[in-house]
Amino acid sequence: MTRYQLAVLLFSGLCLQSISTAQTMTIWAGVYSSEQAARGEIIYNTACIACHGKDLGGNSNSPGLAGMGFMFLWEGRTLGTFFEKIQENMPTDRPGKLPAQDYVDVVSYIMQANAFPNGDNELPKDLDALNDIAITARP
Numbered sequence: 645m646t647r648y649q650l651a652v653l654l655f656s657g658l659c660l661q662s663i664s665t666a667q668t669m670t671i672w673a674g675v676y677s678s679e680q681a682a683r684g685e686i687i688y689n690t691a692c693i694a695c696h697g698k699d700l701g702g703n704s705n706s707p708g709l710a711g712m713g714f715m716f717l718w719e720g721r722t723l724g725t726f727f728e729k730i731q732e733n734m735p736t737d738r739p740g741k742l743p744a745q746d747y748v749d750v751v752s753y754i755m756q757a758n759a760f761p762n763g764d765n766e767l768p769k770d771l772d773a774l775n776d777i778a779i780t781a782r783p
């Protein structure tokens with residue numbers, strides 16, 4: 645192999661690498677299942693609805709969790725950050741007291757309420773995996 649060929653090979657390798665790192669997964673990829681969101685709805689209705697409202701619209705003290713308000717705050721961040729925020733602070737009267745599975749199920753319900761598509765797989769409760777899923781306004 646000549647030095648020129650080697651250089652071409654290295655350069656194309658670098659290009660491929662930058663393409664693959666640029667492709668992060670987003671919430672539009674079908675990251676939760678409808679069964680999981682149904683479980684999350686039950687949790688929401690027992691642990692969150694009193695403050696955040698039936699349609700996730702919030703009340704005079706608590707922010708809404710769906711629609712423009714959600715995107716305004718969360719666009720450009722990850723589902724991991726969103727999950728952590730909920731796990732560390734919610735419900736405000738007993739933060740962190742629900743099982744991790746309940747928190748991730750309730751996140752999937754909030755995704756469904758925001759009309760992000762569902763898919764075949766469940767949202768994992770693994771923080772690293774959640775941190776790989778970006779919240780974007782468009783697919």
Ligand code: HEC
Binds near residue numbers: 717730735736750
């Ligand atoms: C007793 C009332 C109360 C309950 C119950 C409650 N929250 Fe909250 N929540 C709040 C208040 C008040 C805030 C605003 C203060 C803050 O961000 O910490 C908030 C903030 C949030 C936020 C951040 C909103 C944003 O966009 O910045 C999320 C997400 C959230 N709550 C989700 C939940 C979930 C999910 C549950 C159920 C597991 C829940 N909350 C239960 C009162 C409540």
